[in-house]
Amino acid sequence: VWDMAKSRFEYVRKFEQDDRLLHDTWIVIRIDGRGFHKFSSEHAFSKPNDARALGLMNKSAECVMQTFPDIILAYGQSDEFSFILKKETTLFRRRASKIMTTVVSCFTANYLFHWRDFFGEISLLYPPSFDGRAVLYPNESVLKDYLRWRQADCHINNLYNTCFWCLVDSGLTNDAAEERLSGTQSSDKNEILFSEFNINYNELPEIFRKGTTLIRQEVEESVTKLCKAKKEEGLSERLVQRKRKVVTAFHTDIIGEAFWSEHSKILDL
Amino acid sequence: VWDMAKSRFEYVRKFEQDDRLLHDTWIVIRIDGRGFHKFSSEHAFSKPNDARALGLMNKSAECVMQTFPDIILAYGQSDEFSFILKKETTLFRRRASKIMTTVVSCFTANYLFHWRDFFGEISLLYPPSFDGRAVLYPNESVLKDYLRWRQADCHINNLYNTCFWCLVDSGLTNDAAEERLSGTQSSDKNEILFSEFNINYNELPEIFRKGTTLIRQEVEESVTKLCKAKKEEGLSERLVQRKRKVVTAFHTDIIGEAFWSEHSKILDL
Amino acid sequence: VWDMAKSRFEYVRKFEQDDRLLHDTWIVIRIDGRGFHKFSSEHAFSKPNDARALGLMNKSAECVMQTFPDIILAYGQSDEFSFILKKETTLFRRRASKIMTTVVSCFTANYLFHWRDFFGEISLLYPPSFDGRAVLYPNESVLKDYLRWRQADCHINNLYNTCFWCLVDSGLTNDAAEERLSGTQSSDKNEILFSEFNINYNELPEIFRKGTTLIRQEVEESVTKLCKAKKEEGLSERLVQRKRKVVTAFHTDIIGEAFWSEHSKILDL
Amino acid sequence: VWDMAKSRFEYVRKFEQDDRLLHDTWIVIRIDGRGFHKFSSEHAFSKPNDARALGLMNKSAECVMQTFPDIILAYGQSDEFSFILKKETTLFRRRASKIMTTVVSCFTANYLFHWRDFFGEISLLYPPSFDGRAVLYPNESVLKDYLRWRQADCHINNLYNTCFWCLVDSGLTNDAAEERLSGTQSSDKNEILFSEFNINYNELPEIFRKGTTLIRQEVEESVTKLCKAKKEEGLSERLVQRKRKVVTAFHTDIIGEAFWSEHSKILDL
Ligand SMILES: Nc1nc2c(ncn2[C@H]2C[C@H](O)[C@@H](COP(=O)(O)OP(=O)(O)OP(=O)(O)O)O2)c(=O)[nH]1
Numbered sequence A, B, C, D: 001v002w003d004m005a006k007s008r009f010e011y012v013r014k015f016e017q018d019d020r021l022l023h024d025t026w027i028v029i030r031i032d033g034r035g036f037h038k039f040s041s042e043h044a045f046s047k048p049n050d051a052r053a054l055g056l057m058n059k060s061a062e063c064v065m066q067t068f069p070d071i072i073l074a075y076g077q078s079d080e081f082s083f084i085l086k087k088e089t090t091l092f093r094r095r096a097s098k099i100m101t102t103v104v105s106c107f108t109a110n111y112l113f114h115w116r117d118f119f120g121e122i123s124l125l126y127p128p129s130f131d132g133r134a135v136l137y138p139n140e141s142v143l144k145d146y147l148r149w150r151q152a153d154c155h156i157n158n159l160y161n162t163c164f165w166c167l168v169d170s171g172l173t174n175d176a177a178e179e180r181l182s183g184t185q186s187s188d189k190n191e192i193l194f195s196e197f198n199i200n201y202n203e204l205p206e207i208f209r210k211g212t213t214l215i216r217q218e219v220e221e222s223v224t225k226l227c228k229a230k231k232e233e234g235l236s237e238r239l240v241q242r243k244r245k246v247v248t249a250f251h252t253d254i255i256g257e258a259f260w261s262e263h264s265k266i267l268d269l
């Protein structure tokens, strides 16, 4: 009876729908922390940027890249990260659900796994989680604009938040600070920072202003190998040059063309 | 210039696709451990069932249910869990990606968060992750068959694995045990267990044989409340009766009708 | 070289996406005339209802039902028709594109093919066409509400149009008629028709007020068959009773329960 | 009561799903005659190619292009036609169902509407219909390969059919002809045609061998306009040069690069 049972019910698999993503198109997986407004405040993240929190985000993203070799680039800022899969990827036969859920789960797991390395004795009060989505970009031009959009978002939020917390630290209430900034443009905010707080915005750490771009870069290493020079001889150590791809972080501008022409082959990987 | 930049790139949002799931239809999110064959072996899970591992899975699923009140039932076995969202749910406007990624991320985060409570000093060697998918079931009959399918799968795998590890423990190689079981039916495996290992399969713990079904059950509690009997009087303690839904675990048969008629309102919640 | 060519390019098939519709769910194909405002006016349809035009729509829908046996019911009004496929249909493996395009093409072809039968010497000035869509309804209750929605739409438009053209015929400009009706409720419009034009709306032809519902009804026929009574005898004519399903039109209310209880098995076909 | 009714049921619209196609991507609509094996035989199409039938297909496709200005190219052969929409099209907000159903319906309507112009007194025995589908191609290279695939298909089928009907005309049964051709390559078929039937395949009409490619070409026309030379003068006729796009048919190779470099701007329209 049992031997029949499983197959009798197996028809329910037919209800699963094929969600393979269009071929020859870049797949972007963007993940974003759920309720990180509360999470950052309950874990006393420093404002507006917490170097430990960003370090943990970047570490988790790097681990995701180690797990999925078809990710060619990742860009992160605040509580979010975007992962670009090469356009020819056949990861999970391009099934959208499998790709986005495994990426988000892998990221989440790493975030918890490495928490202590960044936050030390500050323990997790509750488990943080992330949402995820898959978006297709059919050509290089829109794909780059996607990444530019995320970096422009980083810039605008960070400039605003930097001003906001300076104003609050200087004694304004949250409401007053918000009021003060409402309607201002970027130039106004730069000016406030400079004239009132003696801060040159452009000299703040790049990681805060530009976010983090992870790509795979070729490095040359010297490794010691044991080998036989000739068939009859014994083993001897030898220094060998080897090329290897390592995930490397940049905190530079990706809106202009410079980054893209310097790393012109990334998107063709 | 920056103020323009973000909006100039914002058109890339148009590439996100609307993935809202059909209304008035049960949404099942099934998650499954990635590479748990290796994970269970590297963390020395006992074979074929590890009570700690199942406890951690169930705990994580319970936390998912606390987080998402629209989940009316969850069924788990081995390294997988299925979550049933009520058919009228408007969680994330029924967006498939948001629902499946947050469920899988929430489960993953809880699995790591609660690891120590179940595995104590045995520490995680690397972060485990899960995949996820969303499947729609349009009527009660197919929805129940879906759950029956998972429980039948639990039964068949568990009976097989129980026999397999008995044979291996008794001295057979893995290959020999596999060979011995190939072509056998459920009745043959029951017989092997009974005659050769003195095990009555039906007396093994139900959690191993039937998996875990989590539902919300109403319980009546007595809670102490501070209240004024009359407007002019002071506060006094009073014992109040209160109804509350609590997530409750069952390890019983869900293939027959008994469970469903006993809990006849679950699916209508 | 040619023999290779085709297979060399065949990879482009991979770009076709699987669009099979959820199982065990009613599929509704609704088609609607494109630009029938202009088409009806250029072909001088009588206002607000043209019996020939409705006859041609119904004839075309009936032919669609003859072509696709899995259509259990069709409902039409104005320039639109909805076709309900039985929930278990495996037509074209439930591929959405194939189903909706063949239904809309079949309808269009029949509309042109049978034009002369309804419009006689009035010839087509240009080829009319239709759009189409597929919508899933997971249970009987929402499916019936779908059909009720279309019939309520028929009623409201028809009541309005009947008033509008009466007012225009009585001398008002189109704008004045519109103005006169703006803000009125059903009861007001009934009243206008009755008191000003001596028309009892409920006595107008049902086909105008209720649209057309096509279902398959069993009829018993007597057919003459040639058969041998006994093996050794010659052929002789015999009258045989036979049951057959024929597409039958109703112009009755489908909003209340009467129609559905009278034809209680339609949706289970 | 009626005034409420419609809005009470209107919730059923929520069951319609958003099916907008990825932006910045070419949309190909391919339509194909349903059961044209039977249709061509019942209407005595000449074998293997019927010039009237191809003429009617091409005429219908041209009318589709007149109706939808965003179609930049169409390719047809046998009972099928593919329509390429420019990659930026916003036709029907890129809704897949609307696009594919209106294209297939428009084609069907024109096929019936223009039948007499091509088949004269031979009347339609029953209404022919077409299926349709939408496929996305994200870059020029795969889009061209799609068109090459259809032309390679045309070539291979036509060479086969030409041989087949020559053999049948020469007295072979259908089965014998099939048998004779089984396992042969293109070169073998060319040889059979040449040595046994004195036919140089490459000299057969290009429309049969290459199918039909429709594009919009700019032409310069002289048109007579009535205009006033000076304000005070009367009207006088003047010959004006005007540029206009007209749908033009080619029966040439589109597999090699020549066609594409000659019409290098088509895909950018
Ligand atoms: N103090 C502090 N807060 C941060 C840092 N990084 C991110 N956050 C906070 C600021 C925002 O409130 C929040 C990110 O904004 P979101 O739009 O993602 O909102 P949130 O995650 O609360 O809601 P969501 O679930 O994504 O809709 O995380 C940080 O380094 N320091």
Ligand SMILES: Nc1nc2c(ncn2[C@H]2C[C@H](O)[C@@H](COP(=O)(O)OP(=O)(O)OP(=O)(O)O)O2)c(=O)[nH]1
Pocket (backbone or CB within 6 Å): B032, B033, B034, B035, B036, B037, B038, B040, B041, B045, B046, B047, B048, B049, B050, B051, B053, B054, B078, B079
């Ligand atoms: N020893 C032991 N192993 C378990 C237990 N629960 C699950 N597992 C193992 C047995 C299976 O090898 C594995 C679950 O099978 P799956 O089909 O999900 O395979 P796996 O996760 O390796 O691959 P996947 O990434 O899901 O395709 O997890 C347990 O309690 N004890």
Ligand SMILES: Nc1nc2c(ncn2[C@H]2C[C@H](O)[C@@H](COP(=O)(O)OP(=O)(O)OP(=O)(O)O)O2)c(=O)[nH]1
Pocket (backbone or CB within 6 Å): C032, C033, C034, C035, C036, C037, C038, C040, C041, C045, C046, C047, C048, C049, C050, C051, C053, C054, C078, C079
């Ligand atoms: N005179 C007259 N007009 C009719 C009759 N049946 C339908 N029509 C007209 C009235 C409406 O203007 C039109 C149907 O309305 P729709 O909303 O479908 O608009 P239309 O087809 O113009 O645009 P569409 O392409 O569907 O968006 O057809 C009829 O029997 N007599």
Ligand SMILES: Nc1nc2c(ncn2[C@H]2C[C@H](O)[C@@H](COP(=O)(O)OP(=O)(O)OP(=O)(O)O)O2)c(=O)[nH]1
Pocket (backbone or CB within 6 Å): D032, D033, D034, D035, D036, D037, D038, D040, D041, D045, D046, D047, D048, D049, D050, D051, D053, D054, D078, D079
């Ligand atoms: N004699 C003749 N037959 C033609 C001509 N053009 C197309 N046909 C026929 C040959 C094929 O049997 C048929 C087209 O093949 P299909 O693969 O489209 O098959 P068919 O339309 O029968 O089935 P379908 O509904 O598309 O699956 O149309 C023609 O010019 N002359």
Ligand SMILES: O=P(O)(O)OP(=O)(O)OP(=O)(O)O
Pocket (backbone or CB within 6 Å): A032
């Ligand atoms: O979450 P937001 O508000 O930054 O914007 P979003 O992520 O695009 O919105 P959603 O999470 O609802 O998709």
Ligand SMILES: O=P(O)(O)OP(=O)(O)OP(=O)(O)O
Pocket (backbone or CB within 6 Å): B032
């Ligand atoms: O993972 P399996 O083999 O148990 O079966 P599945 O989960 O249905 O397969 P997949 O993970 O590829 O969807």
Ligand SMILES: O=P(O)(O)OP(=O)(O)OP(=O)(O)O
Pocket (backbone or CB within 6 Å): C032
């Ligand atoms: O065409 P309408 O305005 O009656 O309404 P609709 O058919 O739902 O709109 P659309 O044709 O754009 O889907």
Ligand SMILES: O=P(O)(O)OP(=O)(O)OP(=O)(O)O
Pocket (backbone or CB within 6 Å): D032
């Ligand atoms: O119809 P065929 O056999 O030429 O091939 P197809 O059109 O790709 O098949 P289908 O019509 O079933 O999509």
Ligand SMILES: [Mg+2]
Pocket (backbone or CB within 6 Å): A032
């Ligand atoms: Mg968000």
Ligand SMILES: [Mg+2]
Pocket (backbone or CB within 6 Å): A032, A033, A034, A035, A036, A037, A079
């Ligand atoms: Mg967030």
Ligand SMILES: [Mg+2]
Pocket (backbone or CB within 6 Å): A032, A033, A078, A079, A080
């Ligand atoms: Mg965020």
Ligand SMILES: [Mg+2]
Pocket (backbone or CB within 6 Å): B032
């Ligand atoms: Mg799996």
Ligand SMILES: [Mg+2]
Pocket (backbone or CB within 6 Å): B032, B033, B034, B035, B036, B037, B079
């Ligand atoms: Mg697993």
Ligand SMILES: [Mg+2]
Pocket (backbone or CB within 6 Å): B032, B033, B078, B079, B080
């Ligand atoms: Mg599993």
Ligand SMILES: [Mg+2]
Pocket (backbone or CB within 6 Å): C032
């Ligand atoms: Mg419409």
Ligand SMILES: [Mg+2]
Pocket (backbone or CB within 6 Å): C032, C033, C034, C035, C036, C037, C079
């Ligand atoms: Mg219309």
Ligand SMILES: [Mg+2]
Pocket (backbone or CB within 6 Å): C032, C033, C078, C079, C080
């Ligand atoms: Mg209409």
